[in-house]
Amino acid sequence: MPKDHKEDFPQEVQRLEETKDYLEQTIGTLLNSREKFKEEIKDAYLHLDFLDSSLSYSSIMLNSKMLDELEKNFALLMKSRQKPYFARMDLKQKGKEQTEAFYIGKVSLFDETMDTPLVVDWRAPIASVYYDGRLGETSYKASGGTYAIDLYKKRQYTIEEGNLQEYMDVDISTSDAFLQASLENHAGEKLKDIVSTIQEEQNTIIRADITKPLIIQGVAGSGKTTIALHRIAYLIYTYSDTFVPEDFMIIAPNHLFLDYISGVLPELGAERVHQTTYIDLMFSILGKKHRLTDSNEKLRFLVKNDPAGDLASAKKSMQEAAAFKNSMDMKKLLDLYIQQLKDTLLPEEDFCIGDKVLLTRQSIHQMVHEDFSYLPLYKRIDRLKKMLSKEAKNVSKKILASLEHEYDVLLDRIRSQEEPSDQRTDKLVSLMNERDEKLEALKKEVRNVANHYIKKIPKDTLLNLYQSLFSQKLLWEKATTFSTPETLGSLLEESNLIFASNKLELEDLAPMAYLHYQLFGLKEDLDIKYAVIDEAQDFSDFQFHVLREVLGTDQFTILGDLSQGIHMYRSITDWSYLQHHVFQDPANYLTLEQSYRTTIEIMNMANWVLSQSATEHLLKAKPVVRHGQEPTIKGFQETSQVIHAIHEQVKSLKEASFTTIAIITKSQEEATNLHKKLVKKTDLKPVLVTEKTLHFDHSIFVIPAHLSKGLEFDAVIITTLEDRFTLEALDAKLLYVAMTRALHRLSFFYTEGTLDYSIDSYHPKELL
Numbered sequence: 225m226p227k228d229h230k231e232d233f234p235q236e237v238q239r240l241e242e243t244k245d246y247l248e249q250t251i252g253t254l255l256n257s258r259e260k261f262k263e264e265i266k267d268a269y270l271h272l273d274f275l276d277s278s279l280s281y282s283s284i285m286l287n288s289k290m291l292d293e294l295e296k297n298f299a300l301l302m303k304s305r306q307k308p309y310f311a312r313m314d315l316k317q318k319g320k321e322q323t324e325a326f327y328i329g330k331v332s333l334f335d336e337t338m339d340t341p342l343v344v345d346w347r348a349p350i351a352s353v354y355y356d357g358r359l360g361e362t363s364y365k366a367s368g369g370t371y372a373i374d375l376y377k378k379r380q381y382t383i384e385e386g387n388l389q390e391y392m393d394v395d396i397s398t399s400d401a402f403l404q405a406s407l408e409n410h411a412g413e414k415l416k417d418i419v420s421t422i423q424e425e426q427n428t429i430i431r432a433d434i435t436k437p438l439i440i441q442g443v444a445g446s447g448k449t450t451i452a453l454h455r456i457a458y459l460i461y462t463y464s465d466t467f468v469p470e471d472f473m474i475i476a477p478n479h480l481f482l483d484y485i486s487g488v489l490p491e492l493g494a495e496r497v498h499q500t501t502y503i504d505l506m507f508s509i510l511g512k513k514h515r516l517t518d519s520n521e522k523l524r525f526l527v528k529n530d531p532a533g534d535l536a537s538a539k540k541s542m543q544e545a546a547a548f549k550n551s552m553d554m555k556k557l558l559d560l561y562i563q564q565l566k567d568t569l570l571p572e573e574d575f576c577i578g579d580k581v582l583l584t585r586q587s588i589h590q591m592v593h594e595d596f597s598y599l600p601l602y603k604r605i606d607r608l609k610k611m612l613s614k615e616a617k618n619v620s621k622k623i624l625a626s627l628e629h630e631y632d633v634l635l636d637r638i639r640s641q642e643e644p645s646d647q648r649t650d651k652l653v654s655l656m657n658e659r660d661e662k663l664e665a666l667k668k669e670v671r672n673v674a675n676h677y678i679k680k681i682p683k684d685t686l687l688n689l690y691q692s693l694f695s696q697k698l699l700w701e702k703a704t705t706f707s708t709p710e711t712l713g714s715l716l717e718e719s720n721l722i723f724a725s726n727k728l729e730l731e732d733l734a735p736m737a738y739l740h741y742q743l744f745g746l747k748e749d750l751d752i753k754y755a756v757i758d759e760a761q762d763f764s765d766f767q768f769h770v771l772r773e774v775l776g777t778d779q780f781t782i783l784g785d786l787s788q789g790i791h792m793y794r795s796i797t798d799w800s801y802l803q804h805h806v807f808q809d810p811a812n813y814l815t816l817e818q819s820y821r822t823t824i825e826i827m828n829m830a831n832w833v834l835s836q837s838a839t840e841h842l843l844k845a846k847p848v849v850r851h852g853q854e855p856t857i858k859g860f861q862e863t864s865q866v867i868h869a870i871h872e873q874v875k876s877l878k879e880a881s882f883t884t885i886a887i888i889t890k891s892q893e894e895a896t897n898l899h900k901k902l903v904k905k906t907d908l909k910p911v912l913v914t915e916k917t918l919h920f921d922h923s924i925f926v927i928p929a930h931l932s933k934g935l936e937f938d939a940v941i942i943t944t945l946e947d948r949f950t951l952e953a954l955d956a957k958l959l960y961v962a963m964t965r966a967l968h969r970l971s972f973f974y975t976e977g978t979l980d981y982s983i984d985s986y987h988p989k990e991l992l
């Protein structure tokens with residue numbers, strides 16, 4: 225990195241020292257306050273009078289809340305001691321005389337005595353100028369207004385452990401140097417924050433309009449995951465009156481990925497954001513965990529090598545069936561089914577006590593399907609039951625009184641018409657007994673009449689209701705048409721077999737969640753105001769629709785890359801439906817074409833792989849200007865030679881200080897097989913990654929391509945022993961995902977015949 229502009233170095237050192245002094249003072253004050261709050265809480269506990277505790281109780285609550293807040297600030301300030309800021313900008317606001325210098329950091333620091341900001345938070349409106357603004361006239365938006373400024377200087381600092389190492393003034397030609405330096409770094413165990421090198425196109429996304437759903441199509445390594453996390457931190461900061469961190473939810477592909485990204489939000493001072501996988505979210509909506517079939521079984525079958533094409537029609541039919549369950553046609557089918565449940569729900573009889581009609585069946589239908597139509601179907605039944613009980617109680621007084629009156633008349637008539645005698649007495653007594661019995665029976669009927677009526681309404685569990693849909697072939701035929709009649713037959717048959725083994729498949733979760741929402745409503749505790757979906761290319765339009773419906777919000781940021789759509793047989797192939805038809809208003813759609821992760825050499829080859837299959841329409845990634853070694857490609861006759869080559873390669877990567885290395889295979893079976901061989905034949909001790917792996921804290925991984933999605937490694941060794949990468953679109957995408965995981969080095973080791981790409985004929989120079 226060039227060392228220039230050194231003339232300001234002493235002043236910059238002094239400024240840093242002053243900031244650190246002030247930081248220490250602030251930390252000291254916080255420490256005192258912390259002790260004070262703790263004392264007050266202790267004191268309030270000592271004086272807690274359980275009979276009249278309101279004062280002490282509220283004191284405990286107040287002080288605990290302030291203590292929590294203080295602890296959070298304290299932790300942030302402690303962290304910022306190492307690097308209180310990373311940049312500075314000098315600017316003059318239009319209409320003002322003097323130039324002001326703003327230092328930008330992760331935590332703001334305000335000098336109360338001087339009434340000036342010592343450090344401005346990177347999320348503050350004015351800091352946007354630093355990320356967007358070229359030197360010269362520019363502007364920023366704050367509190368609904370736009371403010372014009374002249375930007376004179378942008379300066380970046382390297383500060384290590386609180387000491388200024390160097391600084392550099394940035395203009396168009398040098399602005400990449402810090403970015404370059406940051407990209408040269410080796411991968412850690414976790415994803416990092418990028419506050420000091422956020423690029424203009426990324427800043428636009430982080431600060432995009434909150435009132436509109438946002439869709440980001442970004443190429444591999446363009447920073448989607450990173451930006452999504454920065455956007456959450458930005459929104460929490462900017463809209464602190466509206467949101468608390470718990471209002472946000474990140475939906476990510478698996479637990480390994482969640483572990484991988486878990487460091488960024490705390491680093492940005494935003495903790496307590498909900499983080500979940502799609503499957504876990506669906507289970508919490510359904511209020512129950514279900515056993516699932518292996519979700520990658522289909523993918524495995526679909527990418528299975530089939531040179532003679534024997535599996536072609538089975539593959540086609542499987543794709544169609546899987547796609548259907550997650551399509552908008554499935555919604556159509558479910559809507560028909562719900563309508564059928566509605567139509568057959570209520571008994572075709574009036575609500576009566578004895579032969580007295582309390583409510584006609586027409587008025588009950590109207591009540592349920594019109595007056596209560598805002599409620600989910602089965603919630604309406606609970607409401608109906610209350611109404612019926614109330615009606616029965618109201619009317620019962622009258623019926624009881626009239627029955628009593630009927631008997632009083634009869635009794636009076638006997639008394640007045642017959643002379644006293646034993647016979648008359650017997651008659652009266654028996655009449656009175658009869659009256660009492662009838663009254664008692666009537667009272668009982670009143671008590672139970674609503675229940676009896678409601679019991680005639682069929683009610684079942686969600687699971688039974690969902691599964692019985694699969695025995696109603698006629699309804700399916702009414703809702704949709706498949707390419708062949710056999711496809712529907714085998715879909716129903718296979719689903720019923722899965723249900724019989726007490727399992728569901730991943731594709732059943734969205735339809736079930738939709739049915740649950742329509743029939744039973746939602747659990748109250750799922751109170752999310754803002755959802756962020758990463759790796760969204762693996763979702764279908766129907767899944768987006770269900771998520772929007774069940775989360776009850778239009779506030780979404782959705783990020784993905786169609787080139788990495790390895791589940792494209794059941795997921796979206798473009799963003800247009802999502803953009804225009806899922807939310808109340810069309811979503812904003814932005815693209816990221818620049819890739820930051822990998823080198824020009826690796827990205828060129830990955831783009832070439834995509835271009836070899838029928839995926840030309842996809843956006844190609846443009847790598848930032850960072851060169852590295854050309855990928856190495858070696859074919860071998862024997863598996864043992866491949867194992868040897870991997871061993872040697874890993875050793876040399878370790879010697880070159882690359883810390884995280886992934887050996888990526890096409891399938892889970894191949895990964896398991898290769899892992900066994902590596903453990904047996906080498907001293908590498910790699911970790912095998914499966915669907916169940918929870919933590920990203922190792923250095924050498926053997927991982928199938930579909931699980932490497934979203935992750936990154938210093939070096940990647942793509943290995944094929946038996947499972948061949950063909951030129952088919954799905955294979956090309958899997959290979960593309962695997963290749964674009966590498967930050968610095970990429971190699972291919974394969975046994976002859978397992979790579980259809982003739983990478984030997986790849987001419988990198990042609991693409992540069």
Ligand SMILES: Nc1ncnc2c1ncn2[C@@H]1O[C@H](COP(=O)(O)OP(=O)(O)OP(=O)(O)O)[C@@H](O)[C@H]1O
Nearest residue numbers: 418421422423444445446447448449450820821934
């Ligand atoms: N502005 C930036 N400054 C420094 N590093 C960056 C920047 N943007 C992205 N990166 C780095 O690029 C790499 C890729 O980022 P990230 O994983 O967020 O991308 P992605 O688009 O989600 O990738 P993919 O879709 O391939 O999984 C990370 O190492 C990230 O730190």
